[in-house]
Amino acid sequence: xxxxxxxxxxxxxxxxxxxxxxxxxxxxxxxxxxxxxxxxxxxxxxxxxxxxxxxxxxxxxxxxxxxxxxxxxxxxxxxxxxxxxxxxxxxxxxxxxxxxxxxxxxxxxxxxxxxxxxxxxxxxxxxxxxxxxxxxxxxxxxxxxxxxxxxxxxxxxxxxxxxxxxxxxxxxxxxxxxxxxxxxxxxxxxxxxxxxxxxxxxxxxxxxxxxxxxxxxxxxxxxxxxxxxxxxxxxxxxxxxxxxxxxxxxxxxxxxxxxxxxxxxxxxxxxxxxxxxxxxxxxxxxxxxxxxxxxxxx
Numbered sequence: 001x002x003x004x005x006x007x008x009x010x011x012x013x014x015x016x017x018x019x020x021x022x023x024x025x026x027x028x029x030x031x032x033x034x035x036x037x038x039x040x041x042x043x044x045x046x047x048x049x050x051x052x053x054x055x056x057x058x059x060x061x062x063x064x065x066x067x068x069x070x071x072x073x074x075x076x077x078x079x080x081x082x083x084x085x086x087x088x089x090x091x092x093x094x095x096x097x098x099x100x101x102x103x104x105x106x107x108x109x110x111x112x113x114x115x116x117x118x119x120x121x122x123x124x125x126x127x128x129x130x131x132x133x134x135x136x137x138x139x140x141x142x143x144x145x146x147x148x149x150x151x152x153x154x155x156x157x158x159x160x161x162x163x164x165x166x167x168x169x170x171x172x173x174x175x176x177x178x179x180x181x182x183x184x185x186x187x188x189x190x191x192x193x194x195x196x197x198x199x200x201x202x203x204x205x206x207x208x209x210x211x212x213x214x215x216x217x218x219x220x221x222x223x224x225x226x227x228x229x230x231x232x233x234x235x236x237x238x239x240x241x242x243x244x245x246x247x248x249x250x251x252x253x254x255x256x257x258x259x260x261x262x263x264x265x266x267x268x269x270x271x272x273x274x275x276x277x278x279x280x281x282x283x284x285x286x287x288x289x290x291x292x293x294x295x296x297x298x
């Protein structure tokens with residue numbers, strides 16, 4: 001389904017002419033089969049009278065007014081993509097995606113809540129994936145329950161492509177490869193992870209974009225989404241991220257892990273078209289690249 005229109009709290013979708021004739025108002029099962037909508041969610045709407053067939057349109061109440069559930073805090077955010085279903089934000093360094101404890105402020109969730117409030121959007125804050133506090137880049141949000149269900153499902157099924165770039169220390173022997181090594185908690189450090197035989201399966205694909213003097217600009221693709229996965233895997237390979245002191249990286253030129261979520265590709269939950277969003281490199285990351293290129297020693 002590629003055409004849709006919002007009318008207040010309702011979504012209007014035209015049905016294909018060929019499919020319209022056998023349908024009747026209330027023929028929920030037949031309508032559900034024609035739309036890219038979660039079945040259980042669709043049937044729940046129908047049971048509440050929130051689906052209507054009018055003038056060869058299906059009208060669904062998918063934009064109810066919702067509470068953000070996070071305290072709104074004023075903070076400028078960089079919106080990379082937005083429509084009535086999805087929001088992609090370029091997360092800055094030093095900001096958690098959501099609170100780790102009750103009452104925690106200064107998070108991206110609070111900034112997004114403020115953005116919704118200031119732009120007159122009564123949306124709950126629903127992130128689809130996370131980035132570490134000091135990792136920058138694209139973060140995807142669903143703006144209603146329909147989008148949330150489908151995007152969550154796409155994430156579980158590995159149909160959301162997340163590409164990262166990093167500055168990793170050392171000279172890579174191979175220009176590309178796959179790190180397939182399970183990750184578990186570090187028994188000696190509660191906030192740290194490590195490669196462990198009994199850990200969760202973790203797979204990271206990497207490609208060297210540019211080999212510098214004693215470091216490399218690397219593109220990374222996650223096949224799984226374990227905590228600190230890229231940081232742990234590259235450290236395990238002998239190439240910790242610049243600035244990542246927790247996993248053996250040097251802080252000479254950088255004081256956070258040099259990791260950026262550069263590209264996000266996902267299928268739109270309604271149009272089903274591929275959406276590709278790019279997040280520009282932050283200034284400090286670009287400055288790091290310049291420093292690394294200008295020196296012979298990390």
